[in-house]
Amino acid sequence: MKRLGLVLLGLALLAGVLAQPGGRYQIGTPLTEQEVQRWNIRPSILPDGRGLPPGQGTVDEGERVYNAQCLGCHGANGQGGVFNRLVGEPFPVTKDVDSVDFVIGNYWQYPTTLFDYIRRAMPLQAPGTLSDNEVYALVAYLLYQNGVIDGSEPMNAQTLPKVQMPARAILELDPTTQKRFPWLRLP
Ligand code: HEC
Numbered sequence: 001m002k003r004l005g006l007v008l009l010g011l012a013l014l015a016g017v018l019a020q021p022g023g024r025y026q027i028g029t030p031l032t033e034q035e036v037q038r039w040n041i042r043p044s045i046l047p048d049g050r051g052l053p054p055g056q057g058t059v060d061e062g063e064r065v066y067n068a069q070c071l072g073c074h075g076a077n078g079q080g081g082v083f084n085r086l087v088g089e090p091f092p093v094t095k096d097v098d099s100v101d102f103v104i105g106n107y108w109q110y111p112t113t114l115f116d117y118i119r120r121a122m123p124l125q126a127p128g129t130l131s132d133n134e135v136y137a138l139v140a141y142l143l144y145q146n147g148v149i150d151g152s153e154p155m156n157a158q159t160l161p162k163v164q165m166p167a168r169a170i171l172e173l174d175p176t177t178q179k180r181f182p183w184l185r186l187p
Pocket of ligand 1: 066069070071072073074083084085086102103104117118122123124125138
């Protein structure tokens with residue numbers, strides 16, 4: 001029976017190959033230089049800011065980009081919609097906070113990760129399409145909405161690493177037990 005299954009699978013695959021236009025899968029099609037550029041995002045950005053590109057963005061600019069490109073999934077003002085809520089109170093999460101309420105202001109420990117993540121992964125349907133200035137602006141807007149920055153300075157490679165994230169505290173040890181907070185479920 002197993003062998004018959006394999007034969008049928010083979011036939012099905014062959015039929016699939018023959019049904020392709022030109023009879024081929026087109027495996028081996030070279031990427032265009034533009035496609036390579038979109039995905040070849042290096043280096044990763046480190047907590048001390050190494051790897052951040054030139055450029056900058058303000059809260060107001062970020063709001064415009066957010067409303068055009070992010071609101072549909074993350075809701076007005078980052079309050080959550082079809083997908084993750086991004087904005088909440090700027091305090092470190094505690095064991096009473098449900099993980100769906102983990103947001104930038106209470107859970108993200110480094111501001112630079114936000115830049116790396118948005119540039120690399122968002123918007124979900126077209127990652128890699130935002131300019132560095134747009135990413136800086138979105139980071140400024142989201143940090144401002146979370147009450148982490150006052151928005152007076154534009155975000156750039158100098159200002160961003162200096163932002164103190166409220167959730168840095170959750171990386172420290174529990175003062176009584178000297179262990180990581182045991183309730184913290186790291187993803
Ligand atoms: C088509 C829907 C969609 C759009 C548009 C979109 N996102 Fe997302 N976003 C998601 C999904 C889904 C996740 C969760 C991904 C995961 O957990 O792997 C996510 C996760 C995130 C996170 C991480 C949330 C967390 O705390 O884990 C951030 C930050 C974020 N998006 C920012 C943005 C920004 C900024 C934009 C606009 C440029 C954007 N997203 C546009 C769907 C979207």
